[in-house]
Amino acid sequence: MARRTTTYTQFIALPAERIWHVLADPTRWPEWNPGITAVRLDGPVAVGGTGTYVPRGQAHRALHGRTVLPFIVAAVRPERELRIEQPEPLGRMRLSWTLTPRDGGTELSQQSTFLGASAGVARRLAASFLESDVRVCFARLARAAGLEPAPDALTVVIPGGTGGLGRHVAADLTCRGHRATILTRHTDPALPFDQVQWDGVTVGAWVAALRNPGRTAIVNLAGKLVDCRPTPQNIAELRDSRVDSTRALVAAAATFDAPIDYWVQASTTAIWSDAGEIRCTESTPLPDGLPQMTGVAEPWERAFDPARATHWTILRTSIVLDPQAPALKRLAQLTKAGLGGRVGSGDQWFSWIHIEDWLAIVRAALGLDRAVELPNGILVAATDTPVRNRDLMRVLRKRLHRPPAPPTPKLLLSLGAILLRSDPALGLTGRHATSEVLKDAGFTFRYPTLDKALAALLPH
Numbered sequence: 001m002a003r004r005t006t007t008y009t010q011f012i013a014l015p016a017e018r019i020w021h022v023l024a025d026p027t028r029w030p031e032w033n034p035g036i037t038a039v040r041l042d043g044p045v046a047v048g049g050t051g052t053y054v055p056r057g058q059a060h061r062a063l064h065g066r067t068v069l070p071f072i073v074a075a076v077r078p079e080r081e082l083r084i085e086q087p088e089p090l091g092r093m094r095l096s097w098t099l100t101p102r103d104g105g106t107e108l109s110q111q112s113t114f115l116g117a118s119a120g121v122a123r124r125l126a127a128s129f130l131e132s133d134v135r136v137c138f139a140r141l142a143r144a145a146g147l148e149p150a151p152d153a154l155t156v157v158i159p160g161g162t163g164g165l166g167r168h169v170a171a172d173l174t175c176r177g178h179r180a181t182i183l184t185r186h187t188d189p190a191l192p193f194d195q196v197q198w199d200g201v202t203v204g205a206w207v208a209a210l211r212n213p214g215r216t217a218i219v220n221l222a223g224k225l226v227d228c229r230p231t232p233q234n235i236a237e238l239r240d241s242r243v244d245s246t247r248a249l250v251a252a253a254a255t256f257d258a259p260i261d262y263w264v265q266a267s268t269t270a271i272w273s274d275a276g277e278i279r280c281t282e283s284t285p286l287p288d289g290l291p292q293m294t295g296v297a298e299p300w301e302r303a304f305d306p307a308r309a310t311h312w313t314i315l316r317t318s319i320v321l322d323p324q325a326p327a328l329k330r331l332a333q334l335t336k337a338g339l340g341g342r343v344g345s346g347d348q349w350f351s352w353i354h355i356e357d358w359l360a361i362v363r364a365a366l367g368l369d370r371a372v373e374l375p376n377g378i379l380v381a382a383t384d385t386p387v388r389n390r391d392l393m394r395v396l397r398k399r400l401h402r403p404p405a406p407p408t409p410k411l412l413l414s415l416g417a418i419l420l421r422s423d424p425a426l427g428l429t430g431r432h433a434t435s436e437v438l439k440d441a442g443f444t445f446r447y448p449t450l451d452k453a454l455a456a457l458l459p460h
Helices: 016-023 026-032 058-067 119-130 134-144 164-175 205-210 232-253 294-302 326-336 355-365 389-399 410-420 436-441 450-457
Strands: 003-012 036-041 050-055 071-077 081-088 091-102 105-116 155-159 179-184 194-197 216-220 260-268 309-317 319-321 352-354 377-381
Touching: 003 119, 003 134, 003 164, 016 026, 016 091, 016 105, 016 134, 026 036, 026 050, 026 134, 091 119, 105 119, 105 134, 134 164, 155 164, 164 179, 164 355, 179 205, 194 205, 205 232, 216 232, 232 294, 260 294, 260 355, 309 355, 319 326, 319 355, 319 450, 326 389, 352 355, 352 450, 355 377, 377 436, 389 450
Parallel strands: 155 179, 155 216, 179 194, 216 260, 260 309, 309 377, 319 352
Antiparallel strands: 003 105, 036 050, 050 071, 071 081, 081 091, 091 105
């Protein structure tokens, strides 16, 4: 029988009973998951009870209303687990939430399993309203359960916070009882975080977001998405969107009497361009000239002024593996389509990090992990186990249950990149990047191997 299971987990700084008060009332589901517009129960929340929900979106509502039967409450363990099962044509969906007490709060897990012949199709249809921005949904749930920042909570200002990584950071910090404020060119009313408009270039009224009675941090993630055609105009936009916004933040910080308490300045391991067999760490010099992303990342880092922060980190991030991130979604799509063979020679290195480990590094850089104390300076956010492209594709095929596939020649990749409006260098180049700083600080990766990371990220 076909089966697709996906799990999302988040720590929330509340006791289980507070979270359960909201979670155990399905009629409050729309409060914290905007993918659901209404829930109706036919009786009390007890094993065997039934109800219906209405997904957001006209097409989803129409299809759901015609084909799906009422859900059944399959398990109720107060302050521990709630599980419902939804009969579907040729299968069924099982959706569960599990609460596990942890020091200072509760670990909440949401697991969705699709069973039967329709499992693959059902999951794709339901993912848009059940698995979209789950961490942000957890932040809404934490708010609905009454979580408020403590008086000594950290206020974190996140330029570029409406992007994928920014939403993860804002939601994770909110769930942990800190304040998150996003600086953005275009506010998103659907996000449950404070948002302040800025132009990313000039110092303006947004500077007030940096003036707080307690500790203040900046996590600067502003910048145009990298996945675009490598035209001179796009490269200039990649560079300027990063450099200009960083200069604006530095200029704003210069107006204060005291430096910002913590500053995490985003950068990328692609600053080493196509590094071949060089083993890159924090002390590895940059290549001569400015090929590929080096020409973007080097001036980006240079625009940052460490004098404006007491604690600062230039975070050279590798590929972040996250189910909703374009990189992993595209790799999975190609593999499922039978293009899961090595790219080019397959020798190029692939440095990576699981989203949970990346968030843990950001928390450590913000002084929120008492067990890990990071020094000021450059920090590589990548696991200790980079893999070559051929091994990346092999593990992907294994996790997606696909047979061996022929290699993808450079010419075919280049043609595909034109159709996808992407940069073929993203697949043809690479670097072996690891962190000496994290080792010295005693940081432990929750997902140290690619196989373990993909097992947690991909439906299985």
